[in-house]
Amino acid sequence: MPLSDELKAFIVQRAHTLGFAQVGVARAEPLPAQGLLAWLHAGLHGGITYMDRDPDLRLDPRMLLPGAASVIVLSSNYYFPVEDKKDSARGIIARYARGDDYHTVLSAKLRQLVQEIRKHAPAAQTRIAVDSAPVLEKEWAHRSGIGWRGKHSCIISPQYGSWIFLSEIILDLELPADQPMEERCGSCRLCLDACPTGALIRPYVVDSRKCISAITQLKPDQPIPIEHQAAMGNHLFGCDLCQAICPWNQGQLPPTTEAGFSPRPYFTNPLLTDLAGWDEAQFLQRTSRSPIKKVKYAGFMRNVQVALRNGKQL
Structure with missing residues (x-):
C-alpha cells in the first residue's frame, strides 16, 4: 500500500x-x-x-x-x-444549538x-x-x-x-482524493416552499437578510426587522424549517453519539413565559458552553419578546 x-x-x-x-x-x-x-x-x-x-x-x-x-x-x-411541539406558547431553538x-x-x-x-x-x-x-x-x-x-x-x-x-x-501532504457525490434532490422543492420569509430565493442561494436563523442571531442592540417579526413565529435561536421538511431528514436516522451534542432540557420545547422570567445570571449559567450565549442576554430576551407577541401572550 x-x-x-x-x-x-x-x-x-x-x-x-x-x-x-x-x-x-x-x-x-x-x-x-x-x-x-x-x-x-x-x-x-x-x-x-x-x-x-x-x-x-x-x-x-x-x-x-x-x-x-x-x-x-x-x-x-x-x-x-425528539419531537418539537407545535405550540406557540413554547419557543423553538435550532437543534444544533441545544x-x-x-x-x-x-x-x-x-x-x-x-x-x-x-x-x-x-x-x-x-x-x-x-x-x-x-x-x-x-x-x-x-x-x-x-x-x-x-x-x-x-x-x-x-x-x-x-x-x-x-x-x-x-x-500539506497529498492524500488520495474522494469523488464528489452526485446531487440527489431532483425536482423536490419542499425546502424552498417551507421558508416563511422567502430567504431561499432560488435553489442553493440564501438571502441571509431574510433568513430566520440569521435574524435571531442579530447583535443584541439590533431590533428584529418589523417585516420579519411575524414570520419569526416562536423561533428564539436559529431555524430548522427548511431542514425539518427535507425527505432526507425523515425516518430512522442514527442519533448522535457525542454527549456534548445532547439537548439540554430547557432548550427543547421551553415555555416562553418561563424563559421571560430568566434573569441574566440564569441565562449565563444555562448558556455556558452553548452557542446561544453569542446573542447575549439582551438579544435572547429580545427574541423571547417577539415570540410572546407572536403567540398573543403580550
Whole structure:
C-alpha cells in the first residue's frame, strides 16, 4: 500500500474513533470565484459581515497554509430523536444549538486528530477549521464526497441527512482524493416552499437578510426587522424549517453519539413565559458552553419578546 493510502486509512480510522461520522478528502486547489463573489456583491450575506472579509483566502486553501495539498473534511452527526411541539406558547431553538457549542467540541477533536497524524508524519503542517477560518466548508464537503449541497444550501449526507456539522484539516501532504457525490434532490422543492420569509430565493442561494436563523442571531442592540417579526413565529435561536421538511431528514436516522451534542432540557420545547422570567445570571449559567450565549442576554430576551407577541401572550 502506498504511504499516502496508508496515511489516509489511518486518518479515517482515527477520525471514526474520535467520533467523527464521515471523513472525505479533496485536493487543495483554488475554488471558482463566481458564486461567492456574486452572492457578496448582491449583499445577500446581510449581517454576516465576516463573509465579506478576505474572499481570496476563502477561495484558495494554499493561502491559508502554504504548500497545502489536501483538505480533509469531517462530518459530525448532531441529530437526536425528539419531537418539537407545535405550540406557540413554547419557543423553538435550532437543534444544533441545544447542546454544547460545536466549535469547542470539534476543535478539541481536530487537535487530537492532528496529533495522531503527526505520529505518522511528524513534519506535517496543518490548519484546522470549524467556522473559525475563511474556508468554504460546504464546497469542500461536496468535493470530498461527504454529501451534496441541498437546495436549502446545507450539505446532505445520505446516511445522516443534513443534521451534520462540518470541520476541516488542511494538510500539506497529498492524500488520495474522494469523488464528489452526485446531487440527489431532483425536482423536490419542499425546502424552498417551507421558508416563511422567502430567504431561499432560488435553489442553493440564501438571502441571509431574510433568513430566520440569521435574524435571531442579530447583535443584541439590533431590533428584529418589523417585516420579519411575524414570520419569526416562536423561533428564539436559529431555524430548522427548511431542514425539518427535507425527505432526507425523515425516518430512522442514527442519533448522535457525542454527549456534548445532547439537548439540554430547557432548550427543547421551553415555555416562553418561563424563559421571560430568566434573569441574566440564569441565562449565563444555562448558556455556558452553548452557542446561544453569542446573542447575549439582551438579544435572547429580545427574541423571547417577539415570540410572546407572536403567540398573543403580550
